[in-house]
Amino acid sequence: MRVVLAQPRGFCAGVIRAIDIVEEALAKFGPPVYVRHEIVHNRHVVDALRAKGARFVEELSEVPAGAITIFSAHGVARRVEDEAQARGLRVLDATCPLVAKVHGRGRRYVAQGRVVILVGHAGHPEVEGTMGQIQGAAVLVQTERDVDALSFAPDTPVAYITQTTLSVDDTRAVISALERRFSDIVGPDIDDICYATQNRQSAVRELARIADVILVVGARNSSNSNRLREIGVEAGVPSYLIADGGELDAAWVRRADLVGITAGASAPEALVDDVIAALRRLAPVEVSVLPGIEEKVEFRLPAELLRLPRAAAA
Numbered sequence: 129m130r131v132v133l134a135q136p137r138g139f140c141a142g143v144i145r146a147i148d149i150v151e152e153a154l155a156k157f158g159p160p161v162y163v164r165h166e167i168v169h170n171r172h173v174v175d176a177l178r179a180k181g182a183r184f185v186e187e188l189s190e191v192p193a194g195a196i197t198i199f200s201a202h203g204v205a206r207r208v209e210d211e212a213q214a215r216g217l218r219v220l221d222a223t224c225p226l227v228a229k230v231h232g233r234g235r236r237y238v239a240q241g242r243v244v245i246l247v248g249h250a251g252h253p254e255v256e257g258t259m260g261q262i263q264g265a266a267v268l269v270q271t272e273r274d275v276d277a278l279s280f281a282p283d284t285p286v287a288y289i290t291q292t293t294l295s296v297d298d299t300r301a302v303i304s305a306l307e308r309r310f311s312d313i314v315g316p317d318i319d320d321i322c323y324a325t326q327n328r329q330s331a332v333r334e335l336a337r338i339a340d341v342i343l344v345v346g347a348r349n350s351s352n353s354n355r356l357r358e359i360g361v362e363a364g365v366p367s368y369l370i371a372d373g374g375e376l377d378a379a380w381v382r383r384a385d386l387v388g389i390t391a392g393a394s395a396p397e398a399l400v401d402d403v404i405a406a407l408r409r410l411a412p413v414e415v416s417v418l419p420g421i422e423e424k425v426e427f428r429l430p431a432e433l434l435r436l437p438r439a440a441a442a
């Protein structure tokens with residue numbers, strides 16, 4: 129069996145930064161540190177950090193007064209920031225800088241007096257955070273049909289922003305629908321979809337040209353991983369989202385000469401290796417990597433964390 133890996137795949141700069149923030153906080157303050165929501169959407173990553181002393185909570189009310197508190201890479205609503213401040217929690221913000229950039233863009237549009245339309249998936253923590261940063265002045269659309277259902281007059285000044293991990297093609301279609309619907313509209317085109325999402329989507333499209341089946345390594349609740357699987361399916365290639373090698377179904381690959389593998393932005397490379405090991409238990413495997421973009425993006429850790437020496441007392 130030939131196995132071809134997409135390039136790039138797996139961890140993005142925002143995920144690496146978020147995990148580093150938790151690890152550095154554990155090294156510098158000692159356990160426990162509290163993390164609001166899964167730091168990134170991957171159970172293996174969360175379990176590994178939990179084993180080192182991170183405690184994951186959904187609400188700040190679960191965090192003891194004065195404790196080190198980390199916001200996840202997806203970002204949080206303003207009310208969460210306010211609650212943390214009111215409770216005197218010591219916050220380290222692991223919000224990806226590219227998500228924070230969307231927050232800033234949305235606030236600027238509100239200040240310009242525009243109705244802000246967020247293109248994104250209801251219920252995703254990034255969308256809840258972005259809506260909450262714009263403080264009630266935004267409406268959410270997911271599809272072209274949602275655009276048709278908007279009740280604003282066609283000449284209402286509007287602006288759009290988007291979730292960072294959407295499908296490039298689907299988002300273009302929704303933006304075109306918005307541009308047809310409103311005469312006074314501004315927005316960043318698809319630039320809010322982050323570099324990592326765009327690069328992984330381009331790479332999986334390349335993979336779909338040659339693969340008989342595609343395995344996307346990632347978590348069920350990972351938005352960008354789900355989009356990678358959908359792109360494979362749309363290209364006509366059976367594509368499966370799998371958390372690790374334990375989820376491999378031999379029937380998926382029984383007739384495949386070439387198995388393509390990619391990984392979502394929150395999936396560690398060790399899980400790709402785990403899937404390859406599971407394939408090797410079915411047949412001899414030859415692995416190669418598709419040529420693709422070498423990503424060089426890096427994000428700095430928060431200054432307050434860099435300043436502290438390791439093992440400093442809180």
Ligand code: SF4
Nearest residue numbers: 140142143224292322
């Ligand atoms: S997928 Fe994009 S927006 Fe999300 S953490 Fe990674 S770089 Fe940041």
